[in-house]
Amino acid sequence: MSARVMAVWCPDWPAVAAARAEGHGLHLPLAVVGPRGVLACNAVARAVGVRRGLRRREAQFRCPELVVVAADPARDAAWFEPIVQALDAVVPGIEVLRPGLFVFSADGALRFHGGVEEVVTRVVDAVGAAGAECQVGLADELPTAVLGARGSALLEPGRDADYLAELPVGALVVEPALGDVEVLSELVGLLRRLGVRSIGDFAALSPRDVATRFGEAGAVAHRIARAVPWRPPSVTPVPTGSAVEHRCDPPLERVDEAAFLGRRLAGELHETLAAAGVSCLRLSITARVEDGREVNRVWRCAAPLTPEGTADRLRWQLEGWLTGTAISGGAGGAVTALVLEPVEVVPAGHVQEGLWGEAGLAEARVHRALVRVQGLLGPEAVRIPVEVGGRGPAERVQSLPYGDAPAEPATRGPWPGALPAPSPSVVWPGPGYLLEIRESGDPGAAVAARVPLSRGVVLRTEVGVAVDVTWRGLLSGRPAVVEVGGHQSPLLGWSRPWSVDEAWWEPASEGRPRRPLARMQVVPERAAALLLRRPLGDEPEGWTVEGVYE
Numbered sequence: 001m002s003a004r005v006m007a008v009w010c011p012d013w014p015a016v017a018a019a020r021a022e023g024h025g026l027h028l029p030l031a032v033v034g035p036r037g038v039l040a041c042n043a044v045a046r047a048v049g050v051r052r053g054l055r056r057r058e059a060q061f062r063c064p065e066l067v068v069v070a071a072d073p074a075r076d077a078a079w080f081e082p083i084v085q086a087l088d089a090v091v092p093g094i095e096v097l098r099p100g101l102f103v104f105s106a107d108g109a110l111r112f113h114g115g116v117e118e119v120v121t122r123v124v125d126a127v128g129a130a131g132a133e134c135q136v137g138l139a140d141e142l143p144t145a146v147l148g149a150r151g152s153a154l155l156e157p158g159r160d161a162d163y164l165a166e167l168p169v170g171a172l173v174v175e176p177a178l179g180d181v182e183v184l185s186e187l188v189g190l191l192r193r194l195g196v197r198s199i200g201d202f203a204a205l206s207p208r209d210v211a212t213r214f215g216e217a218g219a220v221a222h223r224i225a226r227a228v229p230w231r232p233p234s235v236t237p238v239p240t241g242s243a244v245e246h247r248c249d250p251p252l253e254r255v256d257e258a259a260f261l262g263r264r265l266a267g268e269l270h271e272t273l274a275a276a277g278v279s280c281l282r283l284s285i286t287a288r289v290e291d292g293r294e295v296n297r298v299w300r301c302a303a304p305l306t307p308e309g310t311a312d313r314l315r316w317q318l319e320g321w322l323t324g325t326a327i328s329g330g331a332g333g334a335v336t337a338l339v340l341e342p343v344e345v346v347p348a349g350h351v352q353e354g355l356w357g358e359a360g361l362a363e364a365r366v367h368r369a370l371v372r373v374q375g376l377l378g379p380e381a382v383r384i385p386v387e388v389g390g391r392g393p394a395e396r397v398q399s400l401p402y403g404d405a406p407a408e409p410a411t412r413g414p415w416p417g418a419l420p421a422p423s424p425s426v427v428w429p430g431p432g433y434l435l436e437i438r439e440s441g442d443p444g445a446a447v448a449a450r451v452p453l454s455r456g457v458v459l460r461t462e463v464g465v466a467v468d469v470t471w472r473g474l475l476s477g478r479p480a481v482v483e484v485g486g487h488q489s490p491l492l493g494w495s496r497p498w499s500v501d502e503a504w505w506e507p508a509s510e511g512r513p514r515r516p517l518a519r520m521q522v523v524p525e526r527a528a529a530l531l532l533r534r535p536l537g538d539e540p541e542g543w544t545v546e547g548v549y550e
Helices: 014-023 042-048 056-062 071-090 106-113 116-128 142-149 159-167 169-173 183-193 200-205 207-226 255-276 308-323 356-375
Strands: 005-009 030-034 037-041 068-071 095-098 103-104 135-137 243-253 278-289 294-300 335-347 381-389 397-401 434-438 447-452 457-460 481-484 486-492 498-500 515-524 529-535 543-550
Touching: 005 142, 014 030, 014 037, 014 068, 014 071, 030 042, 030 142, 037 056, 042 095, 071 116, 071 308, 103 106, 103 142, 116 135, 135 142, 135 515, 142 335, 159 200, 159 207, 169 183, 169 200, 169 207, 183 207, 183 397, 200 207, 243 255, 255 278, 255 308, 255 335, 278 308, 294 434, 308 335, 447 486, 457 529, 481 515, 486 529
Parallel strands: 030 068, 095 294
Antiparallel strands: 005 103, 005 135, 030 037, 095 103, 243 335, 278 294, 278 335, 381 397, 434 447, 457 481, 481 486, 486 515, 498 515, 515 529, 529 543
8 A cells, every 4th residue: 555645734825825924914804816816715705705716806896895915826835834844843754735735645654643633633733833724634645635634534544535436526626736727627517517416426437438538637637536546656767967956156045036046947957857858746945054054845746847837936935935934034044055856757758748839838938927917917907808799899809807717608609680701900999090081092092181080970972961770770861972070982882781789678878778779881982991880760979980991
């Protein structure tokens, strides 16, 4: 039988770390918000309905007094380091999965302290002395221990599968250390639609069928559900001389210096590993201090580390050491040397590269940059267009904070009355857009004027009568001229108007009743083609420009 694993979980750690860093009291509702909404919240916020996964606006709607703090993994790691240090004196061989969660081999601790209750008591007391709360899980396999920690489950040997079978299938998503939360969420959603409600139901499926239907992510989750041996020790030897050591001259004392150094050392380490054809799964970070002390931490990862991931963990760890008690609390606290050493490696061929090669790395760098901007300026500062359903060109695109998913998936159709192809190249130009009026109908003619579209558009017949749209969706006359900002241009062509009457059941907004509208396309001789709209009937606001076909 393999060595048993004990997991220690500090609930709501990102919220706890944020409260400590910002100086907020425990009585205040607090939520940590990332690109995809609420990542963590404290018990006070949960009591009023705030939950993980909610969008920021929804969370603030449920709790107007909510204190919102941007996600910061470095802050979480820095405040978590004293907790790990407190456990170093109780149990050896601690491996950090993420700030707020670590694991260790339980066999030695059980023999040394005399039993399960004794070890759990010492662990809880040590974490409590460091000012935090924790829950402990014990199991044969690491994933079971991690999930068991959330229920304070101390399992007997051989009982992992029985315990997991009773958990809802959604439990596979609760812990980021076990896999990509977004991918697992899609998997769990699909399983629920197929009628799979518990982890036991999922485990009962054939491994071959699961791998065929759900791919690699499904196969990994299925191994967790069946409590099969989880990532046994790698048989790939660690390449000789793969450790990267750096002597800090002058000694390292500032976090910004640590971040710069971390990127360089991570690059050197991964160049060495790439030359040997391996990737790192467990990384040891060691710091030597001016007074001769040495501090060490091991990070375990579910997937092979990338250079960016290695640099992040080194930066988080150094920030924890430089701002925590392990180094700065004693004499001679500056770091004089750093050592990065791979503890466990796998062949690099086991890591599936992106389909587009370097494009995947570029996408990852863009993602990190956008998330960083959001961390500095707030989630609403970076917005992206998302395709949604609708009839008009402006309705088909919705602006959302980067990382948020639309409330409803994009609807492909049918949409009766929708704008036919091609779509305008400029949608909803607004008052700042200037329409170019040429001197003649020649496409290469010089520009006679640039007219702001805020002045509105008038369609006229050959005798100068304004053209409206009746309540039945018919034109009141034959358009011959379009007038924009006092400049007229003959029409080369125009489409028959089509009327749209939607959401008529919703209440009126801004004191104005809902009115059906009509759209039509016109092609001026001396300007770009336009998409126009106006309410049906004799309305004073007339035609407005909804899009320009440049």
